[in-house]
Amino acid sequence: MKIIVPIKQVPETSNVKMDPETGTMIREGVEPIVNPLDLYAIEAAIRLKEHAGGEIIALTMGPPSARKALTEAIAMGCDDGILLSNKKFAGADTWSTSYVLSQAIKKIGRYDLILCGERATDGDTGQVGPGIAAWLDIPFMTYISKIMEVAENEIRCERMVETGYEILAAELPCLLTVVKEVNFPRLPTLRGKLRSRAVELQTWGPVDIDAQPDFLGLKGSPTRVVKITKPQVARRGKIAAPKDEGELVTAVDGLIEFLKQKEIV
Amino acid sequence: MNSSGYNRVDSRIVEMLKKIVGSRFVLWNEPDKMEPYSHDEVADKRYMQMPEVVVKPRTTQEVAQIMRLASRKNIPVTPRGAGSGLSGGAVPVYGGILLSVERMSTILEIDKANMVAVLEPGVITNDLNLLLAEEGLFFAGYPMSVESCFIGGNVAENAGGGRAVKYGVTGRYIIGLEVVTPEGEIIQLGGKRVKDVVGYDLIHLMVGSEGTLGIFTKIFIKLLPLPSKRVDLLVLFKDIASAVALVPKIIAFGKIIPTAVEFMDKTAVELACRYLNEQLYSQEVGAMLLIELDGNDEAGLEREYEIIGKMCEENGAIEVYVADNATTQERVWAVRRNVPEGIQTFYPVKSSEDLVVPIASLPEILPQITAIAAKHDVIIPCFGHAGDGNIHTTIVKKPEMSMDRWHEVQETVRVALYQMVLARGGTISGEHGIGHKRKKYIPMVLDPVTIELMKRIKQAFDPHHILNPGKMFE
Numbered sequence: 001m002k003i004i005v006p007i008k009q010v011p012e013t014s015n016v017k018m019d020p021e022t023g024t025m026i027r028e029g030v031e032p033i034v035n036p037l038d039l040y041a042i043e044a045a046i047r048l049k050e051h052a053g054g055e056i057i058a059l060t061m062g063p064p065s066a067r068k069a070l071t072e073a074i075a076m077g078c079d080d081g082i083l084l085s086n087k088k089f090a091g092a093d094t095w096s097t098s099y100v101l102s103q104a105i106k107k108i109g110r111y112d113l114i115l116c117g118e119r120a121t122d123g124d125t126g127q128v129g130p131g132i133a134a135w136l137d138i139p140f141m142t143y144i145s146k147i148m149e150v151a152e153n154e155i156r157c158e159r160m161v162e163t164g165y166e167i168l169a170a171e172l173p174c175l176l177t178v179v180k181e182v183n184f185p186r187l188p189t190l191r192g193k194l195r196s197r198a199v200e201l202q203t204w205g206p207v208d209i210d211a212q213p214d215f216l217g218l219k220g221s222p223t224r225v226v227k228i229t230k231p232q233v234a235r236r237g238k239i240a241a242p243k244d245e246g247e248l249v250t251a252v253d254g255l256i257e258f259l260k261q262k263e264i265v
Numbered sequence: 266m267n268s269s270g271y272n273r274v275d276s277r278i279v280e281m282l283k284k285i286v287g288s289r290f291v292l293w294n295e296p297d298k299m300e301p302y303s304h305d306e307v308a309d310k311r312y313m314q315m316p317e318v319v320v321k322p323r324t325t326q327e328v329a330q331i332m333r334l335a336s337r338k339n340i341p342v343t344p345r346g347a348g349s350g351l352s353g354g355a356v357p358v359y360g361g362i363l364l365s366v367e368r369m370s371t372i373l374e375i376d377k378a379n380m381v382a383v384l385e386p387g388v389i390t391n392d393l394n395l396l397l398a399e400e401g402l403f404f405a406g407y408p409m410s411v412e413s414c415f416i417g418g419n420v421a422e423n424a425g426g427g428r429a430v431k432y433g434v435t436g437r438y439i440i441g442l443e444v445v446t447p448e449g450e451i452i453q454l455g456g457k458r459v460k461d462v463v464g465y466d467l468i469h470l471m472v473g474s475e476g477t478l479g480i481f482t483k484i485f486i487k488l489l490p491l492p493s494k495r496v497d498l499l500v501l502f503k504d505i506a507s508a509v510a511l512v513p514k515i516i517a518f519g520k521i522i523p524t525a526v527e528f529m530d531k532t533a534v535e536l537a538c539r540y541l542n543e544q545l546y547s548q549e550v551g552a553m554l555l556i557e558l559d560g561n562d563e564a565g566l567e568r569e570y571e572i573i574g575k576m577c578e579e580n581g582a583i584e585v586y587v588a589d590n591a592t593t594q595e596r597v598w599a600v601r602r603n604v605p606e607g608i609q610t611f612y613p614v615k616s617s618e619d620l621v622v623p624i625a626s627l628p629e630i631l632p633q634i635t636a637i638a639a640k641h642d643v644i645i646p647c648f649g650h651a652g653d654g655n656i657h658t659t660i661v662k663k664p665e666m667s668m669d670r671w672h673e674v675q676e677t678v679r680v681a682l683y684q685m686v687l688a689r690g691g692t693i694s695g696e697h698g699i700g701h702k703r704k705k706y707i708p709m710v711l712d713p714v715t716i717e718l719m720k721r722i723k724q725a726f727d728p729h730h731i732l733n734p735g736k737m738f739e
Contacts, residue, residue: 190585
């Protein structure tokens, strides 16, 4: 089974600071990491390979430094990595990004499955996975919480929806986006790290993937960021603070009355 | 006057305290709000004591006025930082005034030219390091309760923590203190200078004095350039012996000084992983080491972790994981940091010990700890800072044991553990301190002459014995 895992390098977001003027993130001094949700896709791919054999190729588009994301994926257990890096790719939106990734996948050639994380923690759109499938014209299933069975030409999965779970099946090749519930990603091992250092990563540009120039980068992206604003949260709380036990009953009654008015209870 | 010989805090005293700090910053007759000041992180409720009044001064002058008032009125004062201590040091054993430094929380100065920061005692150590990181600097003292503890408490307890192997403990970085004496005088010790041999080294007498000699109102700490790269190895071993035997070898044969070598035995790993819902644990795991390296040269670090990783594999490691980015590092350190929470969740009745031995003795004491646990029918998860020989043995009550029996047994076990480490050139506390939890064991460790000298020092600083009484010595 040949599996392709498109991943993204994102800024480590636990201590992110925003520029109050521009509304954008201050990237300086922020460590780049593999999108945490992509780790679940990598893990899912490794488990399928451990079960049925095959090959896993990690794929990423980004600046040259994004090769670190690929070596981490290889250290976890992917076999190979391809970096899509070129100035012409820069500034791409989800439409252009999924186009570039799909062109690269076409160049890779035959594959059985594409596994993506649910979304990236920086852009937060969740559009690139389905976008790739659309460009490739293959079936896709999103929010997959369990890969149940992989048969010769079919895959059965469980999808998490608000009301419960759905069981879905699709023909191979297809694309899945997976959610956190799908597995528990492993840590890279020393063996994996040493192996990843030895793997020679390929870097592809627009010509290598036979891309249409006007589909690339900021210019090729239909999305326009017109304005970034920070929403004002205006919540008014109600605090019931009884001073002694005597006031407790009145306070609780008041609180219940309040919740009733708001039609919460 | 009460049985201890101290005067009670009455409404007149409270009024005077309110005049000093403002009425908003005095808590009196408000048991709900005062309860958090009655204990630290020692789990055993027998070590709790409510203060009579809680005072929250903002300035050095206010602290001095409070001490003068307390001296005059013969009322005990217990200074308190964040209350994350593990020996009862901040517990007001005789009631009286609880002096919290929580409002003295300003980072007064970061002097890059001298590589010194000047802090008030209520600064959260983690906040300081976050701020310093932006400047490419850091404070190398690193206690495990890093997100909550105050620098004042770190100095008072001479906190150690994970990085002592390479960077030593808090005291190494303290180069100046402003101190309010128990009698309410303000003194300045040291400052921004690196060298100073004039007179006795009172700074390092103050460091680790557990709030019994003076109250720190300003702290001068030495800063270091923050290493830009960090790698952690999480190593799984099938048994304790092979894990611990490796620790002294890393430095001796690997010729590498890691920042930290943390150790967790099977029970500690299992409980932390259960608590975190972390799947790194499996039945075959008998112990874990967490080894951290830092530096500025990525290739150099890669070589070093490869050397150590291979040493681990040759010494019976089941698996060596490499964490070299924020995601994976947070994950491996979360396991180590949450061992105490894991134990607390599944075995709430326990006593945390803080044994320390010379590091080459670690391999021989761990089987003895296991034997002591078996003999007395308790569980003793062990974890801690293997790299500096500091092991947090936690004596844990099995659920089926009665409380009466437990009180008896934990005492016996504690003494047995203490005798074991003392016989090997170790001691009973590496970083948690004595407080009132361990004071009765001091004679096991120190000879009578030393104890007498220490008591005379206390007498010289605090002639009326009003500052944090009931700590350190019986």
